[in-house]
Amino acid sequence: MREALIGRLIDRINAFGDLIPQISAQEMDVILDVPKDKSISQHLWCVVGARESYARAISVGEWQGFSCSLQSLGIADFEQALQSSGDALVAAIHAVENWNERRDQLLLAVAEHEVMHEGQLIRHVYGMGKELPDSWVWA
DSSP: HHHHHHHHHHHHHHHHHHHGGOOOOOOOGGSSSSSTTTHHHHHHHHHHHHHHHHHHHHHHTTTOOOOOOOOOOSSSHHHHHHHHHHHHHHHHHHHSSSSSSSHHHHHHHHHHHHHHHHHHHHHHHHHHTOOOOOTTOOO
């Protein structure tokens, strides 16, 4: 089951990279007129930070706290950070030699986090009247 989850997580990681070419710099910061809406850039900042944070946690086997390396929020910054944070997370997962219950819980949590933000971004992008890439299978 773990391998199936890892495969699906990698698919979701790759899908986020497919979103960036379809979004303009102006659209990154659009807030919809609905309660508690977040912009695309706010969601993606959280995704990048979670990937980086969970990569560290999975490597050492316990949560180390949240942090995000993004200092600038331009399209190119997000494109690079989504790729590098996804690569770091996948590398951390593949480097684990001794899986245990705690690491399994961390893996599940980061997978849930990716999917949660994907769902929020689906609603946001459709609310802006835009389409999503085919890799966004839930859209």
